[in-house]
Amino acid sequence: MQSTIASVSTQEVKPLEQLLEKIADHKGCGTSSEGGKASCGSSGGPVDMAPEVWEKVKNHPCYSEEAHHHYARMHVAVAPACNIQCNYCNRKYDCANESRPGVVSEKLTPEQASKKVLAVASAIPQMTVLGIAGPGDPLANPAKTFKTFELIAKTAPDIKLCLSTNGLSLPDHVDTIKGFNVDHVTITINMVDPEVGQHIYPWIFWKNKRVTGIEASRILTERQMLGLEMLTAAGVLCKINSVMIPGINDKHLAEVNRAVKSRGAFLHNIMPLISAPEHGTVFGLNGQRGPTAQELKALQDSCEGDMNMMRHCRQCRADAVGLLGEDRSAEFTTEKIDEMSEVVYDAATRKAYQELVEAERSEKVAAKEAAMADLDVTDIKIMIAVATKGQGRVNEHFGHATEFQIYEVGSNGSKFVGHRRVDLYCQGGYGEEETLPSVVNAINDCHAVFVAKIGGCPRDELKAAGIDPVDRFADEFIEESAISYFKEYFARVCAREIVHVDRGDADIRQGAYSAAA
Amino acid sequence: MAYEIVASLCTGCCACEPECPNEAISEKKNVFVIDPAKCTECIGHFDEPQCVAVCPIDHTCVIDKAYPRYEVTA
Ligand code: SF4
Numbered sequence: 266m267q268s269t270i271a272s273v274s275t276q277e278v279k280p281l282e283q284l285l286e287k288i289a290d291h292k293g294c295g296t297s298s299e300g301g302k303a304s305c306g307s308s309g310g311p312v313d314m315a316p317e318v319w320e321k322v323k324n325h326p327c328y329s330e331e332a333h334h335h336y337a338r339m340h341v342a343v344a345p346a347c348n349i350q351c352n353y354c355n356r357k358y359d360c361a362n363e364s365r366p367g368v369v370s371e372k373l374t375p376e377q378a379s380k381k382v383l384a385v386a387s388a389i390p391q392m393t394v395l396g397i398a399g400p401g402d403p404l405a406n407p408a409k410t411f412k413t414f415e416l417i418a419k420t421a422p423d424i425k426l427c428l429s430t431n432g433l434s435l436p437d438h439v440d441t442i443k444g445f446n447v448d449h450v451t452i453t454i455n456m457v458d459p460e461v462g463q464h465i466y467p468w469i470f471w472k473n474k475r476v477t478g479i480e481a482s483r484i485l486t487e488r489q490m491l492g493l494e495m496l497t498a499a500g501v502l503c504k505i506n507s508v509m510i511p512g513i514n515d516k517h518l519a520e521v522n523r524a525v526k527s528r529g530a531f532l533h534n535i536m537p538l539i540s541a542p543e544h545g546t547v548f549g550l551n552g553q554r555g556p557t558a559q560e561l562k563a564l565q566d567s568c569e570g571d572m573n574m575m576r577h578c579r580q581c582r583a584d585a586v587g588l589l590g591e592d593r594s595a596e597f598t599t600e601k602i603d604e605m606s607e608v609v610y611d612a613a614t615r616k617a618y619q620e621l622v623e624a625e626r627s628e629k630v631a632a633k634e635a636a637m638a639d640l641d642v643t644d645i646k647i648m649i650a651v652a653t654k655g656q657g658r659v660n661e662h663f664g665h666a667t668e669f670q671i672y673e674v675g676s677n678g679s680k681f682v683g684h685r686r687v688d689l690y691c692q693g694g695y696g697e698e699e700t701l702p703s704v705v706n707a708i709n710d711c712h713a714v715f716v717a718k719i720g721g722c723p724r725d726e727l728k729a730a731g732i733d734p735v736d737r738f739a740d741e742f743i744e745e746s747a748i749s750y751f752k753e754y755f756a757r758v759c760a761r762e763i764v765h766v767d768r769g770d771a772d773i774r775q776g777a778y779s780a781a782a
Numbered sequence: 783m784a785y786e787i788v789a790s791l792c793t794g795c796c797a798c799e800p801e802c803p804n805e806a807i808s809e810k811k812n813v814f815v816i817d818p819a820k821c822t823e824c825i826g827h828f829d830e831p832q833c834v835a836v837c838p839i840d841h842t843c844v845i846d847k848a849y850p851r852y853e854v855t856a
Pocket residue numbers: 347348349350351353354355356360363399400401402431
């Protein structure tokens with residue numbers, strides 16, 4: 266391995282930067298494939314995370330808020346069958362709540378899947394994680410799931426493997442998971458009380474029977490807790506996903522948080538229910554609403570004291586390829602994969618890229634720490650929306666943004682608290698009037714919006730809505746800029762030039778994140 | 783009678799295929815079909831027809847009236 270590293274000169278790194286630029290340039294006004302989005306948050310190792318856990322997750326785009334600026338994951342759809350039914354899921358179509366495509370979307374054999382992974386990993390050096398998340402439950406398709414892992418582990422041992430499951434058959438597979446060195450498992454746990462569960466799960470398929478009602482949820486929660494305990498005991502990292510369903514489990518999720526934390530889960534991701542009649546789900550059809558941005562943030566805040574919360578989950582499509590929020594899957598369709606004769610796995614280029622990224626990440630952390638040095642103490646906190654296409658910088662035009670990163674800034678520094686999807690404001694000349702109000706609604710809880718560039722018209726309208734459009738931090742690091750903006754803001758409050766007010770609530774856009782290919 | 787799969791409803795998720803005790807289910811052009819000659823309605827194996835119990839779409843695995851009721855031959 267040593268010799269491979271030594272043979273990569275800086276010259277050879279250049280093409281990688283060009284590739285990255287190409288990825289970033291890939292998007293633009295009016296085009297439909299929007300690349301380069303990534304969200305981010307904290308600096309180096311979070312204070313409340315054990316060093317050995319941080320070591321494992323720091324390059325994992327789904328687990329580390331900061332890593333998914335730089336690293337990408339992909340999912341392959343090899344597991345179409347499921348063994349339970351959830352009221353927020355319509356098995357036919359792409360599921361907006363779990364990161365998984367619908368059954369009718371692409372379905373791959375383990376052989377096709379591993380070929381695709383190797384092709385993508387060679388073209389996109391930041392691809393470090395492979396996940397299997399469905400369309401059904403990976404552990405209801407154990408043969409296909411583990412065959413895929415086996416094929417990839419053989420050729421590309423540097424790729425991390427992860428899987429998501431509803432947990433029902435998890436206890437049966439812990440040994441195999443451990444055997445494949447899978448170090449990340451996500452379990453979707455929406456309740457620990459069958460009384461609550463009966464409103465979420467109409468049935469499970471268990472021991473050759475369809476079990477319904479309270480009994481179904483009793484078995485499910487028992488299996489989920491057992492599976493979680495067994496994984497923790499086996500040293501496999503475990504993340505919990507929960508879907509927040511107002512009126513059904515919103516009050517109950519704090520209890521779920523305690524239950525999973527006491528069993529060793531290292532991260533808890535609370536996601537908003539995505540629900541609309543056209544999804545054809547039970548919740549969609551009976552008018553069950555999802556939470557507002559403020560409700561979601563309040564719940565995440567209340568659980569945060571207890572354990573690491575993950576706020577950057579985009580509920581992105583499971584078969585997406587690229588950095589979180591960016592989708593290059595059109596380049597790697599099944600047809601194109603089948604056409605490729607032999608895929609040569611490019612380990613050296615990948616290694617070189619990853620070293621480049623590490624240097625950039627340290628620089629970013631240092632910049633934030635320097636900015637933090639002379640921060641005044643105050644209770645005032647403001648929220649800032651940021652248009653970015655990655656690398657932790659303010660580098661996206663307002664009109665090209667399909668989502669905004671939301672940061673909360675106060676005397677404790679800046680913290681990533683979520684992201685908001687919006688419809689493209691700039692569609693090359695049409696639809697602008699219609700989309701601006703929806704952009705304003707999506708970031709209505711923010712005091713300012715950081716952009717690389719913004720037109721005169723949206724600038725005036727944002728000002729009218731009380732949101733300060735800021736373009737002077739173009740291409741700067743996000744967190745460093747947020748902190749210096751806060752310093753200025755606070756100075757003006759002290760000088761009584763402006764009065765600080767908390768802003769209102771904001772909308773969570775309904776519909777899965779799935780950029781058109 | 784045997785069971786049959788309503789092709790227009792089947793998602794092709796394959797959940798039923800491995801559950802069938804008689805290997806009566808196979809894939810055909812992205813949907814699944816039951817071989818009526820092999821299907822025993824799960825009689826003698828399980829209390830419920832497995833394909834019906836596991837299928838995520840209601841009324842997709844249904845009785846095929848074209849066939850007489852399966853009988854256990856002694
Ligand atoms: S576990 Fe996942 S695939 Fe299965 S029904 Fe629930 S949401 Fe759908």
